Amino acid sequence: MNRFAALLDRLAYASGRNDKLALIKDHFATVSDPDRGYALAALTGGLDFKHAKPALIRGLVEERTDPVLFRLSYDYVGDMAETISLLWPAKHGVNRVPELTEIVETLRETSKSDMPGLIAGWLDALDENGRWALIKLITGGLRIGVSSRLAKTALAQYGDLDLKEVEEIWHGLEAPYIDLFAWADGTGPRPEPDIAAPFRPVMLAHPVEDADFAKLSPADFRAEWKWDGVRVQAVAAGGERRLYSRTGEDMTGTFPDLIEAMNFDAAIDGELLVVRDGQVAPFGDLQKRLNRKTTSKKLLNEFPAAIRAYDLLFESGEDLRILPFDERRKRLENWVERLNHPRISLSPLIDFQSFDDLDRIRNDPAAQSIEGVMLKRGDSVYEAGRPKGPWFKWKRDPYLVDAVLLYAQRGHGKRSSFYSDYTFGVWRDGELVPVGKAYFGFTDAELKQIDKFVRDNTEDSFGPVRQVTHEPDHGLVFEVAFEGLNRSTRHKSGLAMRFPRIHRIRWDKPPHEADKIEALESLLPA
Amino acid sequence: MKRVMVTFSDILMPTKAGLYCPPGDFYIDPTRQVDRAVVTHGHADHARAGHGAVLATRQTLAIMGSRYGANFTPAQQTAALGERHKIGDATVWLAPAGHVLGSAQAVIEAKGVRIVVSGDYKRRRDPTCARFEPVPCDVFVTEATFALPVFRHPDDTGEVAKALHMLEVFPERCVLLGAYSLGKAQRLIGLAREAGHDAPIYLHGAVEKLCTLYETLGVRLGDLRPVMKAEKDEMRGHLIVAPPQSLNDKWSRRLPDPVAAFASGWMRVRARARQRGVELPLIISDHADWDELTTTIEELRPEEVWVTHGREDALVHWAGTQGINARPLSLVGYDEEGGDHG
Numbered sequence: 001m002n003r004f005a006a007l008l009d010r011l012a013y014a015s016g017r018n019d020k021l022a023l024i025k026d027h028f029a030t031v032s033d034p035d036r037g038y039a040l041a042a043l044t045g046g047l048d049f050k051h052a053k054p055a056l057i058r059g060l061v062e063e064r065t066d067p068v069l070f071r072l073s074y075d076y077v078g079d080m081a082e083t084i085s086l087l088w089p090a091k092h093g094v095n096r097v098p099e100l101t102e103i104v105e106t107l108r109e110t111s112k113s114d115m116p117g118l119i120a121g122w123l124d125a126l127d128e129n130g131r132w133a134l135i136k137l138i139t140g141g142l143r144i145g146v147s148s149r150l151a152k153t154a155l156a157q158y159g160d161l162d163l164k165e166v167e168e169i170w171h172g173l174e175a176p177y178i179d180l181f182a183w184a185d186g187t188g189p190r191p192e193p194d195i196a197a198p199f200r201p202v203m204l205a206h207p208v209e210d211a212d213f214a215k216l217s218p219a220d221f222r223a224e225w226k227w228d229g230v231r232v233q234a235v236a237a238g239g240e241r242r243l244y245s246r247t248g249e250d251m252t253g254t255f256p257d258l259i260e261a262m263n264f265d266a267a268i269d270g271e272l273l274v275v276r277d278g279q280v281a282p283f284g285d286l287q288k289r290l291n292r293k294t295t296s297k298k299l300l301n302e303f304p305a306a307i308r309a310y311d312l313l314f315e316s317g318e319d320l321r322i323l324p325f326d327e328r329r330k331r332l333e334n335w336v337e338r339l340n341h342p343r344i345s346l347s348p349l350i351d352f353q354s355f356d357d358l359d360r361i362r363n364d365p366a367a368q369s370i371e372g373v374m375l376k377r378g379d380s381v382y383e384a385g386r387p388k389g390p391w392f393k394w395k396r397d398p399y400l401v402d403a404v405l406l407y408a409q410r411g412h413g414k415r416s417s418f419y420s421d422y423t424f425g426v427w428r429d430g431e432l433v434p435v436g437k438a439y440f441g442f443t444d445a446e447l448k449q450i451d452k453f454v455r456d457n458t459e460d461s462f463g464p465v466r467q468v469t470h471e472p473d474h475g476l477v478f479e480v481a482f483e484g485l486n487r488s489t490r491h492k493s494g495l496a497m498r499f500p501r502i503h504r505i506r507w508d509k510p511p512h513e514a515d516k517i518e519a520l521e522s523l524l525p526a
Numbered sequence: 527m528k529r530v531m532v533t534f535s536d537i538l539m540p541t542k543a544g545l546y547c548p549p550g551d552f553y554i555d556p557t558r559q560v561d562r563a564v565v566t567h568g569h570a571d572h573a574r575a576g577h578g579a580v581l582a583t584r585q586t587l588a589i590m591g592s593r594y595g596a597n598f599t600p601a602q603q604t605a606a607l608g609e610r611h612k613i614g615d616a617t618v619w620l621a622p623a624g625h626v627l628g629s630a631q632a633v634i635e636a637k638g639v640r641i642v643v644s645g646d647y648k649r650r651r652d653p654t655c656a657r658f659e660p661v662p663c664d665v666f667v668t669e670a671t672f673a674l675p676v677f678r679h680p681d682d683t684g685e686v687a688k689a690l691h692m693l694e695v696f697p698e699r700c701v702l703l704g705a706y707s708l709g710k711a712q713r714l715i716g717l718a719r720e721a722g723h724d725a726p727i728y729l730h731g732a733v734e735k736l737c738t739l740y741e742t743l744g745v746r747l748g749d750l751r752p753v754m755k756a757e758k759d760e761m762r763g764h765l766i767v768a769p770p771q772s773l774n775d776k777w778s779r780r781l782p783d784p785v786a787a788f789a790s791g792w793m794r795v796r797a798r799a800r801q802r803g804v805e806l807p808l809i810i811s812d813h814a815d816w817d818e819l820t821t822t823i824e825e826l827r828p829e830e831v832w833v834t835h836g837r838e839d840a841l842v843h844w845a846g847t848q849g850i851n852a853r854p855l856s857l858v859g860y861d862e863e864g865g866d867h868g
């Protein structure tokens with residue numbers, strides 16, 4: 001457990017993706033089976049202990065500590081797992097520290113009534129860090145900035161495996177992943193789990209570049225909308241129904257309304273959306289449905305999920321991925337028609353003659369919830385990964401707004417000596433109101449210039465944050481690019497930008513020439 | 527009980543300028559300019575310039591002189607540890623506090639009552655200063671910087687080993703150790719030396735100045751070099767010691783890809799460490815942790831405990847549960863929350 005606790009501790013402080021990958025790989029390389037397999041399961045969210053709930057642990061610590069001191073401590077620390085791990089009275093002389101495997105396997109077998117004694121014994125044996133990791137582990141949700149995908153990527157890198165293959169077999173595997181690690185170590189074959197409704201790694205597109213068009217013939221390509229939702233794969237076969245994200249995360253439990261609609265024997269590739277009366281709702285609506293462990297009736301009614309189908313990968317046991325796009329498309333159209341379910345509709349093809357034609361259509365899409373268009377070769381087979389050539393995405397141009405720098409915050413890691421995270425605002429009734437935050441889009445040389453501006457024009461500072469001068473004639477204007485806007489109650493402006501980044505630094509522009517909030521409000525979904 | 531309270535505050539009482547001793551007409555660690563001061567240690571919040579007279583240990587006076595210039599007070603009075611000084615109707619003597627070099631507890635005796643003002647203190651060993659000595663007393667005035675049971679500082683050798691281990695893991699980088707310039711920096715260097723680390727250690731100017739002073743006061747710190755005169759490449763794989771505020775400062779850009787480390791008791795709490803943008807938090811403090819605070823009070827079992835700067839409420843509550851009379855002294859002007867010298 002100490003090794004696992006140390007891993008979580010280091011991960012919680014590591015700032016970069018590469019540092020995190022290195023830490024996880026090092027863990028896989030230096031810790032043996034089955035401990036490392038359970039670590040992988042913990043990082044991918046694959047462990048769930050029914051009887052070990054936060055309330056139980058809180059009860060244990062309350063039996064052992066003074067309630068006033070507990071409250072004062074929790075007020076100060078702010079995090080329950082950490083408060084308990086720090087507050088737990090050390091029991092000297094207890095020195096047999098349980099391994100991760102022992103903890104996981106014992107937790108699974110232990111009855112509810114034996115659970116408190118068991119956990120208390122472990123908390124006695126562990127140090128602060130170990131207690132913190134144990135509490136994180138058993139109460140679920142490590143929240144240390146490591147996604148399930150990152151953990152799988154680390155495994156793939158560790159074993160020099162193809163991430164796509166790992167994702168493909170993932171759902172048939174179980175912790176502690178002995179076969180998977182044997183494959184990674186080169187001491188065993190690729191595991192071939194028996195899954196009725198497996199995930200098939202998805203095909204992705206490159207963004208199209210201006211130079212590409214000269215080499216492409218419009219007649220070879222089909223165009224379709226790129227919907228602003230979540231790319232999913234819906235698979236039903238052999239009595240099993242599953243909804244996967246494009247990285248193979250299992251989302252089945254979150255979308256019971258869709259699962260109910262999946263009365264078929266096929267695998268489709270499509271976009272998950274919230275659709276009301278045939279109208280695609282803004283992305284913000286879909287967000288309300290994502291990452292939920294439980295779903296209420298009310299939520300299902302208010303935000304009904306649906307799929308716009310792009311492709312048909314499997315049908316009644318037949319693998320269609322080797323067929324050209326045009327043929328798959330015909331099969332898909334027939335299939336959707338036969339299925340005839342309101343929640344599963346066809347994403348239509350767009351008629352176009354030339355790329356200029358399509359360019360116009362792309363920038364004036366049929367609905368707000370369209371991010372742009374996809375270009376797919378009529379003869380393209382469905383190939384996992386991001387092959388160069390058969391598919392392109394052509395996003396609609398980003399929205400641009402001129403906004404004024406209000407606050408700058410110090411960055412992390414290599415950027416920790418620079419003010420690199422910027423909050424910017426636009427005018428509302430003669431005042432600047434914050435509308436977003438961005439921390440990329442500029443070069444290193446530009447970062448140095450902005451950093452200097454921030455330091456030279458600081459009005460106030462709060463910890464790592466500086467308030468930067470922003471008067472009508474004195475301040476810094478950014479041209480900010482973003483993909484869309486949602487309403488938000490969390491921001492003072494009532495707006496939330498999607499994917500904002502610094503597009504250009506307008507050293508030439510005085511703040512009073514920056515945009516007004518009305519310019520943004522006109523972009524909001526109705 | 528009430529009669530006793532009155533008696534104690536006849537001898538020492540909180541005022542706006544700090545703790546005042548009427549029979550001796552002096553203040554302890556005054557936060558404003560006064561005629562006569564007894565200073566427990568050299569940290570700037572306790573040792574201010576401009577008093578009419580200052581009584582302190584030789585080292586504390588030297589630290590004050592280096593910060594404020596030799597004429598920081600017209601009358602310096604050196605007190606050796608244990609040496610009794612009669613001031614007015616009171617007697618004052620100093621006992622080691624284990625906090626930083628020269629740090630002392632002020633022991634005040636008058637009218638048959640003994641009050642000990644601990645200043646800042648810690649109980650564990652520190653290679654750069656004399657260890658705390660408990661002095662039996664009627665009233666113990668304790669600090670409360672880390673007076674919450676979540677603060678239990680681990681063994682300092684293990685924490686220093688983490689920083690040294692980082693040097694091995696990242697030979698191409700350096701470890702930039704943020705540490706309060708007075709006390710913490712020298713203790714870390716001393717601990718690294720004890721752990722067998724005899725490579726040059728590079729210093730920020732502010733730290734260098736105090737290390738030089740420590741050396742002249744007899745504390746050996748080994749091969750120390752100024753960062754300002756070093757090439758970027760020669761600092762790879764080395765320890766750099768700088769004040770905490772330089773961790774994220776422009777100054778750090780001259781260093782080779784530093785691992786940001788910060789040595790402080792506050793590093794026990796993750797949110798605090800992350801807020802500082804620290805990559806390597808080291809839990810090392812020159813203040814007593816919860817166990818040290820409570821065992822000291824249990825050991826002394828004074829008539830009363832007075833709690834100064836820090837988290838008074840938890841310690842006062844705890845003392846109550848132990849049947850010890852405790853009360854908070856709401857003194858202002860001392861670093862407590864977030865002070866870098868935690």
Ligand SMILES: [Zn+2]
Pocket residue numbers: 567569572625646867
């Ligand atoms: Zn101090």
Ligand SMILES: [Zn+2]
Pocket residue numbers: 569571572645646669835860861
């Ligand atoms: Zn202090």
